Amino acid sequence: MYIAISAQYQGGGFKGSVRNFANYLEKENEGKTPEEQEHFFNQFENSVEVEQVIQDIDGNTAKLAKEEPKFYSMVVSPAHRELRHIGNDLEKLREYTRELMKDYAESFNREPKKTVDDIKYYAKIEYERFYKETDKKIQENQAYANKIMELKKEIRQIERGEEIGSVDRLKLRIVKLEREAPHQKNGKRIVNGMKKEGHQTHIHIIVSRRDMTNSYSLSPGSKYRASETDLNGKDVKRGFNRDKFFKAAEKTFDKKFEYNRNFVESYQGKNLYAKDPKKFFAVMAGLPTTEKQVAFKLLRKSRVQIPSIPTNKAQLAFKAFMKLKRGIEKSLGSGGIEI
Numbered sequence: 001m002y003i004a005i006s007a008q009y010q011g012g013g014f015k016g017s018v019r020n021f022a023n024y025l026e027k028e029n030e031g032k033t034p035e036e037q038e039h040f041f042n043q044f045e046n047s048v049e050v051e052q053v054i055q056d057i058d059g060n061t062a063k064l065a066k067e068e069p070k071f072y073s074m075v076v077s078p079a080h081r082e083l084r085h086i087g088n089d090l091e092k093l094r095e096y097t098r099e100l101m102k103d104y105a106e107s108f109n110r111e112p113k114k115t116v117d118d119i120k121y122y123a124k125i126e127y128e129r130f131y132k133e134t135d136k137k138i139q140e141n142q143a144y145a146n147k148i149m150e151l152k153k154e155i156r157q158i159e160r161g162e163e164i165g166s167v168d169r170l171k172l173r174i175v176k177l178e179r180e181a182p183h184q185k186n187g188k189r190i191v192n193g194m195k196k197e198g199h200q201t202h203i204h205i206i207v208s209r210r211d212m213t214n215s216y217s218l219s220p221g222s223k224y225r226a227s228e229t230d231l232n233g234k235d236v237k238r239g240f241n242r243d244k245f246f247k248a249a250e251k252t253f254d255k256k257f258e259y260n261r262n263f264v265e266s267y268q269g270k271n272l273y274a275k276d277p278k279k280f281f282a283v284m285a286g287l288p289t290t291e292k293q294v295a296f297k298l299l300r301k302s303r304v305q306i307p308s309i310p311t312n313k314a315q316l317a318f319k320a321f322m323k324l325k326r327g328i329e330k331s332l333g334s335g336g337i338e339i
Helices: 019-024 050-058 080-085 090-106 136-159 167-180 242-257 267-275 277-285 289-301 318-334
Strands: 002-007 071-077 119-126 202-211 227-231 234-238
Touching: 019 050, 050 119, 050 202, 071 090, 090 119, 090 202, 090 242, 136 167, 242 267, 267 277, 277 289
Parallel strands: none
Antiparallel strands: 002 071, 071 202, 119 202, 227 234
């Protein structure tokens, strides 16, 4: 499970309407019949028009300063293994979103305790993702893309009579480079803008910075973790407990759908690796045989080269750990939970 929360940000500040973002989330509905379209939903409604989303979010910004975000964007991306487990069922994802937003509300350190009834949000499910310049596969294909561009430039120069050479020979070199690029899809080099393969279903959530009554602020990006402060001689709770939210996000999915989460894909495992990689590797090697096999399989699917590893913790070789360290780090990063 990958969850990312980011604040509204436009042109150097937190200004403007949610309109552009909400309209952007309508892109997958283009060319589809009303029955085929995916609509915004919230805790109680299954189909909300985009204009209603814009009106509600833009109208819920009382007392927010210009330098403060008016809303937050949350992206919830279940891993391929999680999507397969629930059959990529959109109704189950809607159910999960509504349970997740309960966890979100309960992660605010406030008195009285916050519930999902205090949160103004709208969510939308998308099916597709497209490769972009920051993707690893695009970056690793870039050297081949650059050479192909140079060859195409040479061809144009020859065709205009500016250079002398064999166009056919250059075209053959381009074909060869296209085939040699390390990342391919259906026999073609993966390029920027190409649709990603496999299940890519994910959920976008627009969350208002203000509560449902537009009376007070609820910021998941607060610099204050769950803590208390003195305000006019009174202890006041503040902050957002990120660890609590991340753990709850996994627990809710696992309990609701009876999902058996492996240590490698768990928040606990990712957190342990970030704090103590050697201990992470020792725990992984000490997992029961079946779980360990699944863990290694998950890492291999992430293109990690795994050497022969002793199963006895006392025999763990530091050299073997260092070989795995970089690959495991990349694997965890691709499926982690971030804010």
